[in-house]
Amino acid sequence: MTTALDPTSASSVRSLAPSSTGSRIILLLLLIYVPLAAYVMFGPQIGALKHYVLIPAIPAVLLLYGMAVRAWRDSTIAVIGATLVFFWLLIAVSAPYLPILDPNKPIAPYALPGAVKNGVTFLLGSDLRGRDMLSRTLWGCQRVLVWGITATSIAYVVGATFGLVAGYLGGWWDEILSFICNVLLSFPVMVLFILILNYLGQSGFNIVVAVTISSAPAIMRIVRGLTLDMRTRDYIFAAQTRGEHPLWIMMVELLPNARGPLIVDACLRLGYTTVAITTLTFLGLGLQPPDPDWGLMIKEAATAALVWKFTYMLVIPSIAVSSLILGFNLMADGLRELSLKD
Amino acid sequence: MLRLIARRVAQMLLIMATVSLILFAIFDSDQFRKRVAISELGGFGVATLSEQDYQNWLENKGLNAPFLLRYGEWLGKLAQGDFGRSLEKNVEVSTLLSERLFNTGVLAFSVLLIMVPVSLLLGVLAGMDEGSLLDRIISIGAVISTSIPQIATAVLLTVVLALGLGWVPAKSAMVDGFNFRQLALPLLTLLIYDIGYVVRMTRASMAEVMTSHYIRTAVLKGLPYWRVIMTHALRNALIVPFTLIFLQLNWLLSEVVVVEVFFQYAGFGRMLFDAAVYGDIAVVQAATLVAVGVAVFSQLMSDIVYMVLNPRVRFA
Numbered sequence: 001m002t003t004a005l006d007p008t009s010a011s012s013v014r015s016l017a018p019s020s021t022g023s024r025i026i027l028l029l030l031l032i033y034v035p036l037a038a039y040v041m042f043g044p045q046i047g048a049l050k051h052y053v054l055i056p057a058i059p060a061v062l063l064l065y066g067m068a069v070r071a072w073r074d075s076t077i078a079v080i081g082a083t084l085v086f087f088w089l090l091i092a093v094s095a096p097y098l099p100i101l102d103p104n105k106p107i108a109p110y111a112l113p114g115a116v117k118n119g120v121t122f123l124l125g126s127d128l129r130g131r132d133m134l135s136r137t138l139w140g141c142q143r144v145l146v147w148g149i150t151a152t153s154i155a156y157v158v159g160a161t162f163g164l165v166a167g168y169l170g171g172w173w174d175e176i177l178s179f180i181c182n183v184l185l186s187f188p189v190m191v192l193f194i195l196i197l198n199y200l201g202q203s204g205f206n207i208v209v210a211v212t213i214s215s216a217p218a219i220m221r222i223v224r225g226l227t228l229d230m231r232t233r234d235y236i237f238a239a240q241t242r243g244e245h246p247l248w249i250m251m252v253e254l255l256p257n258a259r260g261p262l263i264v265d266a267c268l269r270l271g272y273t274t275v276a277i278t279t280l281t282f283l284g285l286g287l288q289p290p291d292p293d294w295g296l297m298i299k300e301a302a303t304a305a306l307v308w309k310f311t312y313m314l315v316i317p318s319i320a321v322s323s324l325i326l327g328f329n330l331m332a333d334g335l336r337e338l339s340l341k342d
Numbered sequence: 343m344l345r346l347i348a349r350r351v352a353q354m355l356l357i358m359a360t361v362s363l364i365l366f367a368i369f370d371s372d373q374f375r376k377r378v379a380i381s382e383l384g385g386f387g388v389a390t391l392s393e394q395d396y397q398n399w400l401e402n403k404g405l406n407a408p409f410l411l412r413y414g415e416w417l418g419k420l421a422q423g424d425f426g427r428s429l430e431k432n433v434e435v436s437t438l439l440s441e442r443l444f445n446t447g448v449l450a451f452s453v454l455l456i457m458v459p460v461s462l463l464l465g466v467l468a469g470m471d472e473g474s475l476l477d478r479i480i481s482i483g484a485v486i487s488t489s490i491p492q493i494a495t496a497v498l499l500t501v502v503l504a505l506g507l508g509w510v511p512a513k514s515a516m517v518d519g520f521n522f523r524q525l526a527l528p529l530l531t532l533l534i535y536d537i538g539y540v541v542r543m544t545r546a547s548m549a550e551v552m553t554s555h556y557i558r559t560a561v562l563k564g565l566p567y568w569r570v571i572m573t574h575a576l577r578n579a580l581i582v583p584f585t586l587i588f589l590q591l592n593w594l595l596s597e598v599v600v601v602e603v604f605f606q607y608a609g610f611g612r613m614l615f616d617a618a619v620y621g622d623i624a625v626v627q628a629a630t631l632v633a634v635g636v637a638v639f640s641q642l643m644s645d646i647v648y649m650v651l652n653p654r655v656r657f658a
Binding site: 179182183186187188189190191194195198199271274275278279282283284295298302306307308311314315318319321322325326329330333 | 353356357360361364368371373374485486488489490491492493494497498500501505506512592593595596597599600603604611614615618619626629630633634636637638641
């Protein structure tokens with residue numbers, strides 16, 4: 001009896017379709033993230049594999065971009081945002097294979113954009129140590145993206161877990177977790193960052209810790225609110241009656257149903273994390289030289305390039321980082337718009 | 343309502359007590375003790391010290407006493423307004439703190455003075471007629487201005503206004519007294535992001551109110567449009583933005599760090615950053631406590647304002 005009118009089969013088809021796209025999206029995301037993370041975080045450990053590891057990520061980025069544009073075609077804002085984000089993602093995974101100069105090799109200092117020096121053309125000029133600005137700008141997105149995505153995801157895992165526990169179990173769990181969250185939220189973010197990075201030392205991994213500690217409380221609040229709203233729904237009572245374990249209910253019944261607002265928030269938060277990483281690197285508390293990074297480029301040029309002629313050293317990385325953050329924000333706005341339409 | 347406020351205040355006091363305990367515990371760790379030693383004796387001095395001598399030095403300084411005893415002592419001194427001395431600048435922390443807080447206060451007050459009227463006006467204009475051309479323009483401007491991180495705004499403003507046009511100085515160290523022209527760049531940098539953010543929130547709140555039934559009723563009754571806006575819509579639409587403005591204080595304390603470091607403005611943020619890099623623990627500790635105090639206070643104020651403005655909460 002599988003006619004179109006049969007409600008159970010219709011709903012099962014509907015519930016099957018997004019979950020298979022969902023798993024495809026997750027697979028593609030992993031195909032992009034894992035090589036990129038291996039390349040940036042564990043470069044020395046993977047040895048010769050470093051030359052090939054990013055190749056499968058390139059088609060994955062293009063495929064995912066195509067899927068995103070198709071799914072979000074009703075919202076111009078979301079498509080523009082996705083285009084900006086995927087542009088930088090594509091650059092991040094293909095940087096080693098692009099015909100650009102070595103970003104860390106000093107060639108000719110203070111070459112203006114378009115100048116030809118020592119037989120090399122500098123399309124965007126060179127920085128104060130003579131390294132090519134174009135290749136540094138393109139390479140610069142790698143570390144920001146990898147550390148930003150890692151930090152945001154871990155903050156989400158921690159925040160969502162605590163939020164589910166506080167919202168679903170309630171009682172003492174809620175009291176204690178909410179209090180910890182209030183204490184952490186009462187620190188101004190930058191003060192918290194400075195304290196943590198000063199205590200742990202400066203590195204990408206410690207940025208992940210700092211971002212987790214500072215944004216997990218906010219994520220926890222959102223998830224807790226959503227959980228409180230959902231836990232009195234019939235399907236949760238049904239699950240409880242079936243005798244499902246609370247852990248199972250939280251992970252399988254509650255979390256997937258909260259994903260809509262969380263995806264929008266995650267896009268916004270990726271933007272915040274990018275700002276935080278760039279700012280911390282500018283302050284000298286984040287990623288360390290010599291590898292290219294936008295915050296680092298601004299930091300190095302901020303003291304040496306305060307003359308009108310050389311301001312391209314400051315302007316180029318500023319525009320690059322702003323375009324990535326604009327992409328995340330537009331994506332969040334567009335997704336919110338799309339979710340309100342349904 | 344008084345009971346609600348009392349409960350909020352009690353919660354805030356509990357948070358402050360916890361924060362001070364955490365702070366003290368962080369700065370009481372071996373890592374930071376070593377830092378105190380390095381700042382006092384120099385890196386070489388500590389390196390040549392034997393383990394026994396180091397322990398003796400700690401004993402002499404009273405850094406080895408039981409945790410609770412030292413925490414109590416620290417709290418006692420704090421209650422008398424004694425924050426200790428800055429190692430780097432060799433002045434009383436309280437003097438340094440009040441001077442730097444004043445400078446940041448000037449900056450923050452100027453930001454609020456301009457931000458509040460401008461962003462409320464733009465937000466209301468945009469939210470009044472959702473989807474109109476004016477709304478589109480303001481919204482796009484707000485998205486772009488909130489997408490540029492402070493550090494990039496600071497760079498772009500310096501390049502255009504200071505290096506290109508030469509209207510204002512590029513740095514705001516203010517070595518020879520207060521100078522309003524030097525305040526311009528840090529002020530603008532903070533304003534650009536902040537206005538965008540509050541405009542977006544005001545617009546969302548206004549747009550939501552405009553779709554409500556009582557606005558439709560007022561329009562159908564034949565009231566003039568401006569009266570519907572002024573007497574019916576604004577009162578409800580501005581509740582959320584007003585509470586947000588208080589929370590901006592907390593946000594400002596975070597953002598002044600990067601702006602003050604970039605423009606070399608001698609304010610609270612730069613003091614905190616310098617002290618953290620130098621390892622000037624007394625200053626970091628005092629600054630963090632003040633920052634948390636301001637944050638907690640602004641959250642309390644925002645809650646109270648919300649309760650006062652929103653009758654549904656007030657009488658609940």
